[in-house]
Amino acid sequence: MSALRQQVPNAVVWLVLLTMPYWMGAVGGYTELASRVVVLGLAAMALNFLLGFTGVLSFGHAAYFGLGAYGVGMTIKYLVPSTPLGILVGAAVGTLAAMVIGALIVKLRGVYFAMVTIAFGQVFFFIAFRWNEVTGGDDGLTGWKRQALDLGFTRVDILGSDKAFYYLVLAVFAACVAAMALLLRSPFGRTLIAIRENERRARFLGIPVEQHIWLSFVISCFFVSIAGTLYALLSNFTDPRALRWDQSGNFVIMAVLGGMRSFWGPLIGAAIFVVLQDYVSSQTENWMSVIGVFFMLVVLFFPRGVLGILRRRLAS
Amino acid sequence: MTQLILFNVFNGLVVGAFYALMALGLSLILNLSGVINFAHGGFLALGAYLAYTLMPYTGFWGALVVAPVLTAVIGLAIERVLIRPLYGRDPLYSLLLTFGLAYVLEDGARFIWGAQSVPYPIPASLTTPLSTEFFFLTGYRLFMVALVAVAVLGLFFILNRTRLGIRIRAGTLDLETVSVLGVNVRVLRNLNFGLGIYLAGLAGVLAAGMLGLQPTIGTSLIMPSFVAIIVGGLGSLPGTLLGGLLIGVASGLTTVFLPSATEAVIYVMMGLVLLVRPRGLLGEEGRTQ
Incomplete structure (x- = not known):
């Protein structure tokens, strides 16, 4: 019975996600917004693999998100007009960069780790910004479109139909x-949680902590870069803002807002954040202030996040 | 060619002095309170805009004195209200809070003073080149370097010779003991934050005269300041100073040989330092945690 009850939240989440394009319009949204929620939800959950389940604060995940975005865009534009291949290339590029940078920063902890990830994130921003001929510079990478999926027996037109694309996004998300869920349940995932809870003790138990943190960082960045590829495909466009520091901050606030100690928390945070941002930026030019104040309010009054509070209520 | 290199090295030195001034403030706050002040760039811009607003009434020199102090006072108030509740919590929260604050400060500057860059007059006595051959040696640039040097000397004087400074340094090493010895740690952190913000404000007043004044001036200077701290050494203020100057000169030199890598070169330096010496050039042992 209790095992069944544990499955209820999962069932609710999947039910909502599966039906989203059909009721999004009725509540004032649109299919593209639903896709954006799922894509950024994936990014926030990927960040939370590192933040919430390994206890390591990265404030530079936008870099790998953006590398994924540029990876898919440049593959389709310059190499092969194929969506799946583009996603693979984008993920590979982001993951490779994470492997190199992860190796450099794995000895640092806490605020210093965060600071170095912020700084490294800027490298890719400047490359995208400066390398005009290839990346399109400040104007972004245009002149490419996501390509229809060729499954052999049928073609899925993900370009013409927003709904078809949404379900592609959802499939990748799933x-x-x-x-990630399997990884977290495995002995490896349990070890990550042990490191989060008490790094020193984990080290005394003979766990190679640096290796684990490096691997967790790389896994997290791999999934973030996949989210990045989907983000670029969603708008058939990407620009340096996709890998700037403010995007990294957005991922972190999504994770915190939803509840970074819970698996689904970041998805809920992403949904709230995306809808809020969409609404505020259509209402006022000073959306930056609104988002900034929102950050501060969440930190001061809502640090446990939606699911953290919910869980406390249920427990008491 | 020699002249071109000299010009860019000198230019890099000036920019590096800004990085150092800003990074010193960041470092002060980081070392004592464990807070990465993402809004430091916002405070820098605030200082610059306050000087711009004051200038018609007080003149350049008056603004140079008053604006950083005003910025520091605002910083003290913000620390008291927004940041104090977060001490002792995961550093994630203070980082997110100052991140939001950075948004508000930048957007606020845009709202009050406009998105366009505003003219920032500097006294004519400072703008004339001192030598025809080395045209880049304007009085203003020399003056800036000198003033940064004075500010840095003043900071080290405060830290080494005054009661407040000695307490700050002691708190950096072991805050709990300092507290047990009867020092009010809340006030100490507050004043330390104000001191850091004062340096940001001062950097802003000076930088605006050289780089021009627009709302994004702070954001463009904060990332190199992070790099300066990491390259120079975690936990070490002399290291931060060295780091700032080093990356300034390095990016100045890169402008000569490979202009498109001007920004990227400092991150390459950071990568190299992390590879060889994770705690930074002058970093204290065990300060990577």
Whole structure:
């Protein structure tokens, strides 16, 4: 019975996600907004793999998100007009960069780790910004479109139909989320949680902490870069803002807002954040102030996040 | 060619002096309170805009004195209200809070003073080149370097010779003991934050005269300041100073040989330092945690 009850939240989440394009319009949204929630939800959940389940604060995940975005865009534009291949290339580029940078920063902890990830994030921003001929510079990478999926027996037109694209996004999301859930349940995932709870004790138990943190960082960045590829495909466009520091901050606030100690928390945070941002930026030019104040309010009054508070209520 | 290199090295030195001034403030706050002040760039811009607003009444020199102090007072108030509740919590929260604050400060500057860059007059006595051959040696640039040097000397004087400074340094090493010895740690952190913000404000007043004044002036200077801290050494203020000057000169030199890598070169330096010496050039042992 209790096992069944544990599955209720999962069932609710999947039910909502599966039906989203059909009721999004009725509540004042649109399909593209639904896709954006899922994509950024994936990014926030991927960040939370590192932040919430390994206890390591990265404030530079936008870099890998953006590398994924540029990876897919440049593959389709310059190499092969194929959506799946583009996603693979984008994920590979982001993951490779994370492997190199992860190796450099793995000895640092806490605020210093955060600071170095922020700083490294800027490198890719400047590359995208400066390398005009290839990346389109400040104007962004244009002149490419997501390509219809060729499944052999049928073609899925993800370009013409927003709904078809949404379900592609959801399928990728499901695969990534399932992989993360499995990883977290494995002995490896349990070890990560042990490191989060008490790094020194984990070290005394003979766990190679640096290796684990590096691996967790790389896994997290792999999933973030996949989210990045989907983000670029969603708008058939990407620009340096996708990998700037403010995007990294957005991922972190999504994770905190939803509840970074829970698996689904960041998705809920992403949904709230995306809808809020969409609404505020259509209402006022000073949306930056509104988002900034929102950050401060969440930190001061809502640090446990939606699911953290919910869980406390249920427990008491 | 020699002249071009000299010009860019000198230019890099001036920019590096800004980075150092800003990074010193960041470092002060980081070392004592464990807070990465993402809004430091916002405070820098605030200082610059306050000087711009004051200038018609007080003149350049008056603004140079008053604006950083005003910025520091605002900083003290913000620390008291927004940041104090977060001490002792995961550093994630103070980082997110100052991140939001950075948004508000930048957007606020845009709202009050406009998105366009505003003219920022500097006294004519400072703008004339001192030598025809080395045209880049304007009085203003020399003056800036000198003033940064004075500010840095003043900071080290405060830290080494005054009661407040000695307490700050002691608190950096072991805050709990300092507290047990009867020092009011809340006030100490508050004043330390104000001191850091004062340096940001001062950097802003000076930088605006050289880089021009627009709302994004702070954001463009904060990332190199992070790099300066990491390159120079975690926990070490002389290291931060060295780091700032080093990356300034390095990016100045890169402008000569590979202009498109001007920004990227400092991150390459950071990568190299992290590879060889994770705690930074003058970093204290065990300060990577």
